[in-house]
Amino acid sequence: MLTCKSSADSARLVAALALVLAAPASAQERPAQERPVAKDAPPANAREGTAAQGNAALERLQDATAARKGEAQVRGPMALPVPDEATRRRAFEGLRKRAPMPAIDARTRTALDKGKEALAAEREAASRRIGQALGLDAPDMAAVAGITAPPAAKGWVPVLFASSSMPLTTLRTYAAQLERAHGVIAFRGMPGGMRKVEPMAKLTAQVLRLDPGCEGPACAMRDVQVIVDPLVFRQHGVTRVPALAMIPGDPTQPYCERDDESPRAAHVVYGDAALSGLFEEYARLGGGKEVSDAQARLSRR
Numbered sequence: 001m002l003t004c005k006s007s008a009d010s011a012r013l014v015a016a017l018a019l020v021l022a023a024p025a026s027a028q029e030r031p032a033q034e035r036p037v038a039k040d041a042p043p044a045n046a047r048e049g050t051a052a053q054g055n056a057a058l059e060r061l062q063d064a065t066a067a068r069k070g071e072a073q074v075r076g077p078m079a080l081p082v083p084d085e086a087t088r089r090r091a092f093e094g095l096r097k098r099a100p101m102p103a104i105d106a107r108t109r110t111a112l113d114k115g116k117e118a119l120a121a122e123r124e125a126a127s128r129r130i131g132q133a134l135g136l137d138a139p140d141m142a143a144v145a146g147i148t149a150p151p152a153a154k155g156w157v158p159v160l161f162a163s164s165s166m167p168l169t170t171l172r173t174y175a176a177q178l179e180r181a182h183g184v185i186a187f188r189g190m191p192g193g194m195r196k197v198e199p200m201a202k203l204t205a206q207v208l209r210l211d212p213g214c215e216g217p218a219c220a221m222r223d224v225q226v227i228v229d230p231l232v233f234r235q236h237g238v239t240r241v242p243a244l245a246m247i248p249g250d251p252t253q254p255y256c257e258r259d260d261e262s263p264r265a266a267h268v269v270y271g272d273a274a275l276s277g278l279f280e281e282y283a284r285l286g287g288g289k290e291v292s293d294a295q296a297r298l299s300r301r
Contacts, residue, residue, distance in 0.1 A: 130197055156246040156290040158183035159265075160275075161233065163241045164191045164203055170272070171207045174242070177275035179222045181298040184251055187226070188233045200228065225252050235264045244269045244278040246290035266290070 083091070160174055162185050171185070178185065185207070190200035206212070208221040229251075236245050245265035253262075267285045269278050276298060279291045 130201070155293070156248050156265075157251050158275075158279075158291070158294045159232070159245050159247050159251050160185050161236075161238045161241050161243040161245070162187060164200075166241060168206055170242075172212070174275060175207050175222050175224050177298060179224050180300065181275060181294040183275075183294065184225045184227060186232055186251070187228050188230050188238075190228055227252055235262070236268050238268060240270060242270070242272055242278075244275075244282060246282060246287055246294070 158178065158181050160178060160183060162171060162174070164187065175185065177183075187200075190196065191203060192199045204226050205219070205221070208224060208226070210220045210222060214220070232247070232251060236243075238245075245268045247265045248263040265287075267282055267287050269281045269285070271278065271281070273281075276295070279295050279298070282291050283295075
């Protein structure tokens with residue numbers, strides 16, 4: 001029987017389709033991920049290749065972390081072992097049987113004594129410096145020689161009697177004026193009592209700082225002497241502040257080294273006025289000679 005070529009091809013296509021339909025349904029429905037794939041087969045696309053490399057790197061990181069943890073656990077205990085009673089007994093017996101070492105003991109005692117002496121010397125030096133700063137002790141003349149000249153014996157020093165109850169701005173204004181006039185600020189006592197130095201030191205620093213906002217020991221200070229002298233208040237009968245007196249000699253000499261017969265001012269001027277006004281009032285009372293030098297220094301710029 002004669003058949004054309006197209007009819008033969010169609011017959012073969014129909015036969016192949018029949019074989020596919022006859023195959024088991026399970027074989028046709030097998031997921032793609034369960035099909036056998038060669039171990040070294042290249043990835044189908046770039047995304048699958050990147051995912052494969054990331055999974056491999058993550059597995060290597062997990063393996064390295066697990067290995068480090070294992071090494072840390074193998075290295076040793078994290079706490080000191082607790083000795084048993086027998087070990088403790090042997091240790092204490094060894095300490096009791098230790099041979100004495102007189103040389104080491106002597107060196108230890110010597111070093112301890114030297115440390116105590118050095119600490120006592122530092123405390124004494126610090127206390128002396130604080131006393132000198134507050135006018136309670138005589139100044140170290142060898143240390144200040146060549147820096148400031150002591151006032152002349154026949155000169156008069158302007159002393160402003162003040163109190164910690166005065167406004168800080170007023171005290172700072174007087175300090176700036178007294179620096180030019182080479183004057184002194186005198187307090188009857190210290191805030192908090194004579195046993196507490198810190199409040200007085202803080203007040204002095206606040207009054208004498210050039211920059212009121214500066215903090216710390218490196219701040220620039222005005223060249224004004226501040227003294228705590230109840231004797232000079234009693235000698236001049238000062239009962240209210242501010243007050244001004246022109247005292248002959250050295251009013252910064254510690255009051256514990258003076259007596260009631262030490263030189264005193266001829267007049268005392270009261271009033272919350274500028275220093276120049278207090279000088280003028282002092283001169284009006286008959287002390288023109290005493291205030292002449294201080295007025296000249298104050299008028300200089």
